Amino acid sequence: MTTNIEIVEVSARDGLQSEKKFVATLDKLALIKRAIDAGLRRIEVTSFVNPKRVPQMADAEELVQMLPECNDVRYTGLVLNYRGFERARALQLDEIGCAFVATDSFNKRSQGLEVAEAINQWNRIADDAHTANIKTQIIIGAAFGCPFEGEVSTEHVVNIAKQVAKAGPSEIGLADTIGVAVPVQITEVINAVKNEVPDIKLRCHLHNSRNTGFANAIAAIDAGVEVLDASIGGIGGCPFAPHASGNISTDDLVYMLERSGIKTGVDLTKIIETSLWLETILKKPMSSQVAKSGIFPPIETN
Numbered sequence: 001m002t003t004n005i006e007i008v009e010v011s012a013r014d015g016l017q018s019e020k021k022f023v024a025t026l027d028k029l030a031l032i033k034r035a036i037d038a039g040l041r042r043i044e045v046t047s048f049v050n051p052k053r054v055p056q057m058a059d060a061e062e063l064v065q066m067l068p069e070c071n072d073v074r075y076t077g078l079v080l081n082y083r084g085f086e087r088a089r090a091l092q093l094d095e096i097g098c099a100f101v102a103t104d105s106f107n108k109r110s111q112g113l114e115v116a117e118a119i120n121q122w123n124r125i126a127d128d129a130h131t132a133n134i135k136t137q138i139i140i141g142a143a144f145g146c147p148f149e150g151e152v153s154t155e156h157v158v159n160i161a162k163q164v165a166k167a168g169p170s171e172i173g174l175a176d177t178i179g180v181a182v183p184v185q186i187t188e189v190i191n192a193v194k195n196e197v198p199d200i201k202l203r204c205h206l207h208n209s210r211n212t213g214f215a216n217a218i219a220a221i222d223a224g225v226e227v228l229d230a231s232i233g234g235i236g237g238c239p240f241a242p243h244a245s246g247n248i249s250t251d252d253l254v255y256m257l258e259r260s261g262i263k264t265g266v267d268l269t270k271i272i273e274t275s276l277w278l279e280t281i282l283k284k285p286m287s288s289q290v291a292k293s294g295i296f297p298p299i300e301t302n
């Protein structure tokens, strides 16, 4: 098992995206600054989507222009089409994250494209991003199950991974978008993808909708995944799974990994403080557990 895991903090984008009430840009900036201060070095800051469809992300440009300049922090913006890429490129963001889901039915609903068309779009964006010196990564959503088509076969996911790998992303992510994966499946899919694309870093985006998110994280690490997405307080979810709790929380993930001897570089006390602060901003309780139960062993304070 690896001794280091990189966490991509997704609260500012994936976490806030499903909040109905607009969160002030300065509060988003404060959240990002708190994440950096806690030691997180990869942060998904926003998405370049149509503000009419996702009003919460309407301040993408304004927010990116306010981000603190930190040489060792990599800021990522989610891009779902070429227009979104052009907006990210105009800002010279460090990295763009592209995403589509593994099944035609789901992807047509979310992006209006079949999977084959989404792969073509990804190729075009990745080529132009690399020309512009912008890093790229690609996430394959619903890689462990689809709300419309049911089971997604390992072979199907491997086939997509092989195709997206050709554009040279710095990593390929597999997302359990509706939180249905179980550890055995994570092991099987990651092993199969690793076999076919051995040279590209793998990342997982896990949801805890059925309480399997953290077990899945351990299975993913065991299978060789080096990067995990997580969200402070566990905020965020999937609009297609209305009862689902959201992303695995950075709080509980850091607790579990650090106690297991896996370094994250993240200060858990500061994450918990941020979780409690987020409760006051969003006016609702967080789903993470360690903020409620406390760090063990207790940290001595003078």
Ligand code: MG
Pocket (backbone or CB within 6 Å): 014, 205, 207, 236, 237, 238, 246, 247
């Ligand atoms: Mg998510």
